[in-house]
Amino acid sequence: MLNINAFVVGLLFGLGLIISGMTDPSKVIGFLDLAGAWDPSLAFVMGGAILVGAGAFTLAKKRQRSLLGAPMQLSSATELDKGLLIGSLVFGIGWGLSGFCPGPAVVSAAAGQPKAWIFVASMLAGMALYVMIDRRGK
Amino acid sequence: MNLSDFTHSAYIAGLLGGLLIGIAAALFVLLNGRIAGISGILAGLLQAETWRVLFLLGMAAAPFVYQMASSLPPVTIEAGTAQLIIAGLLVGLGTSYASGCTSGHGVCGISRGSIRSIAATLTFMMAGIITVYLTRHLIGL
Numbered sequence: 001m002l003n004i005n006a007f008v009v010g011l012l013f014g015l016g017l018i019i020s021g022m023t024d025p026s027k028v029i030g031f032l033d034l035a036g037a038w039d040p041s042l043a044f045v046m047g048g049a050i051l052v053g054a055g056a057f058t059l060a061k062k063r064q065r066s067l068l069g070a071p072m073q074l075s076s077a078t079e080l081d082k083g084l085l086i087g088s089l090v091f092g093i094g095w096g097l098s099g100f101c102p103g104p105a106v107v108s109a110a111a112g113q114p115k116a117w118i119f120v121a122s123m124l125a126g127m128a129l130y131v132m133i134d135r136r137g138k
Numbered sequence: 139m140n141l142s143d144f145t146h147s148a149y150i151a152g153l154l155g156g157l158l159i160g161i162a163a164a165l166f167v168l169l170n171g172r173i174a175g176i177s178g179i180l181a182g183l184l185q186a187e188t189w190r191v192l193f194l195l196g197m198a199a200a201p202f203v204y205q206m207a208s209s210l211p212p213v214t215i216e217a218g219t220a221q222l223i224i225a226g227l228l229v230g231l232g233t234s235y236a237s238g239c240t241s242g243h244g245v246c247g248i249s250r251g252s253i254r255s256i257a258a259t260l261t262f263m264m265a266g267i268i269t270v271y272l273t274r275h276l277i278g279l
Contacts, residue, residue, distance in 0.1 A: 003171075005169045006189040010196025011203060012162035013174060013241075018211065020155020021148060026214035032270040041148035046244055048156025049163065053249030061250060066171035073171050074250065075237075080257050087235025088243070088258040092265025094228030094233030097273065098217045101240040102233060103176040103197070104247050105226075108213060110198035115215040119226040127181045133167020133232075 001068055014107045020045040023107050025099025030095055163246050175242020199263035236262075 021027045022045060029038035041084035046084050063072050095101050100108070161189050166174040170189070176197075179190050201210055217225060233239040238247060243262075249254020 002170050003189050003192050005165060007192040007196040008201075009162045009170075009174060010193040011199050012158055012165070012196075014200025015178075015204055016155045016158030016160075016162060016195040018155070018200055020152050021159060021211065021266045022155065024211065024213045026216055028162035028276075029216070029270055032266045033274060034267055035271050035275050039148070041152040044152035045156035045159065046248075048153045049160035049245045050249050052157055052160025053245055054251075056160075057246070057250035060167045060171070062191070066169055068169045068171075070169075070171040072167075073149055074167075075252070075254075076252055078252075080254060083235045083253055084237065085261055087232045087237070088246055088261035089232070089265045090228050091232030091236055091239060092262035093269045094225040094232060095240075095262060096266035096269025097228070098222055098225035099215070099224075100195055100225065100229065101176075102180060102229065103241050105229075105238075106176065106180070106194065106197050107200055108215075109208060111201035111213075113213060113215065115206065115217070115219075115222055118219060119222045119229075122223045122226025123181065123230040126227040126232075127177075127220055127234050128230075129227070130181075131184075134174045 002070055005068070013103065014047075016045075017104050017107050020048075022101075023104040023111075025104075028099040028101075028104075029096070095119075157244060159241075163241070163249065167246070173238075173242050173246045175238050175246060177229075177239040178237065178242055181234055209272075232262075 017023050021042060027039060028042065030037065030041040060072060061074065066072055097117060100116070102123065105119050105123065106118050111118045163174040166172055179193055183190055204210060236243070238255065238258060240262070243255040243258040248259060
């Protein structure tokens with residue numbers, strides 16, 4: 001059941017990204033381009049998602065286990081550490097340079113966009129690089 | 139009427155797509171007890187857990203399912219190869235250090251009122267806005 005739901009959630013998430021316009025990097029850059037012809041429509045994506053999400057997460061936070069009995073795995077961290085802030089800064093620079101964040105890049109790669117393949121391959125390399133650096137530091 | 143006529147307004151499309159993303163995130167946390175964070179699911183792929191693979195297969199199926207109702211909306215990728223490689227590395231490294239991206243922090247984290255996620259989202263939005271300003275209006279990439 002958990003695996004089936006993972007597939008269904010991935011599919012709904014991907015459809016949401018396509019319908020919302022998030023899979024078009026030029027639109028994402030238009031949203032980030034406050035000094036240009038600013039396209040605010042993508043703010044509605046996060047707004048709509050949080051509208052539904054807020055109710056679900058309020059319920060989830062009160063539970064130890066999910067409705068299917070899986071352990072509720074929500075982070076309890078509260079510290080604003082360097083990794084969080086510098087990591088987000090670095091992510092934002094990459095997002096602004098390309099117009100891609102991880103989800104839309106995966107969907108576009110699946111749709112057969114060669115440029116999305118280049119981005120996804122490089123992103124996976126970046127994630128692997130982190131694992132290597134992280135292991136060396138421990 | 140096809141799907142693209144119905145969603146021709148960018149605002150309605152954004153809201154509808156956002157609601158669907160919210161439903162997906164809600165189903166995942168309520169049924170699987172997990173955060174629908176794409177960077178985290180990708181980064182954990184090496185652990186070879188079935189649910190991660192299935193989640194990503196579901197995402198990969200989305201364009202094909204969408205095409206059953208309508209043709210895919212046009213996509214413009216302005217960045218060149220070198221720019222995409224650098225951007226990909228930065229996104230991979232950055233989301234790993236930050237433990238999340240637009241979905242994990244921006245949607246799920248803000249939905250549960252996490253201070254870390256609010257800080258992360260403000261930071262990557264600001265970094266994205268400054269990067270677009272510098273590349274588009276100052277350097278002209």
